[in-house]
Amino acid sequence: MFDDDKYYRHSGVIGLTGPINMTVFGTIAALVLGTVYGYAIRYIPFIYINLFITLGFGAGVGYFVGLGAKIGKVRNTKALLVFGFIFGCFAEYVGWVSWIFATSEQQRLALMPSEIFAVLQFLAEEGAWDIFGWTPKGLALYSIWTIEAIMIIGMSAGVAWFKLTSIPFCEECEKWIEEKHTIGPLDNITNHDELKEQLERSDYTMLNSLKKQEPVSDAYLQIDLVHCPDCNQNHYLTVKSIVTTTDSDKKEKTDVDNIIENLIITPDQHNTIKEQYMHTTETQPQVN
Ligand SMILES: [Zn+2]
Structure with a gap:
């Protein structure tokens, strides 16, 4: 462990423009990348590529939250972690809206969380896709979705947090x-x-x-x-x-x-x- 007193440490200042910037950048990134993500996952059939797209999606949102923090002069890594987490969750939500829209051939726009849950419940019973001849359903499918969500939200929070840890102010x-x-x-x-x-x-x-x-x-x-x-x-x-x-x-x-x-x-x-x-x-x- 580093001896804290001997090293540079952020002052902890969050400021006023910091949260505004993180919110603006995080919202735009989640909306744009989330829309692209839903379609990419729908139409790209290669699981390994999908894995990288999922990680890249979360990292991208985290990067923009970090960029907003940098422009807003946020010297507080906990704030970055929290905002990265919040916009990771929002990005996950946008990703679902986009994926359902893409999968239903633009027929079903589920915007409300209750609608999304209803669609997911239906898909969990029927299966949403197959891989190597296996169609995950029920608990297996919920587990995959949970891992996917953890990857997106975790990457977003982690990348946002990491972005400004090494730059002194x-x-x-x-x-x-x-x-x-x-x-x-x-x-x-x-x-x-x-x-x-x-x-x-x-x-x-x-x-x-x-x-x-x-x-x-x-x-x-x-x-x-x-x-x-x-x-x-x-x-x-x-x-x-x-x-x-x-x-x-x-x-x-x-x-x-x-x-x-x-x-x-x-x-x-x-x-x-x-x-x-x-x-x-x-x-x-x-x-x-
Ligand atoms: Zn100076």
Whole structure:
């Protein structure tokens, strides 16, 4: 666990425009994506693709709720979680309206929740579709629908929550601090815990010993320095471990692990780190 006092933390401010923005973005995303979703699920017969569409639908709604929060300057991750959840539920509802409309060949527009439940009840008895020659009904179908709902609502809440967790906010200038100075790729080390422990007590022995990695391998470290350029305050340090692996299908996968994220440092420490790697920052891999 991170030692909370040593790291940047959102102030918890929600503000007035924040909820309005999240509501506007969440509503539009749920209506547009929910309509597309109902039709996509109705007409695309591939279960694996449908699975990704379901996850993508929830993630898309969460993304827009997060975007609304960012524009509305919401510095409260719990609020993001709550709004992501609410609009995930609304998106699920719109998805059902759209799917019933698509499945009934545009004959049945069920807008009221009671109407939707009546249709679902009917479908649960009859079966709504078949897969590999099996037509799920009753409890099996309700279970599938429940899992689908959890996926959509969970993704929406999770993605909304995640969107602003890593971006610090300058309370003095009232803006997100998105500019960052990236240093790396640097030598990979395996003892991440020790590096973290050292940095938390402002001991830079290990960090200073890291050299620029040449040639670049599939495992390296990267330093991100962040500070507010307007007031020249609020300096934070992030150290990431980036590992690229190739699986049996020859597909590359990059794992980014934050050894420390947004550790509070002094302007002097910021400058010292920056100067030390002055000549190693020409190549900046864009990994976030
Ligand atoms: Zn500032």
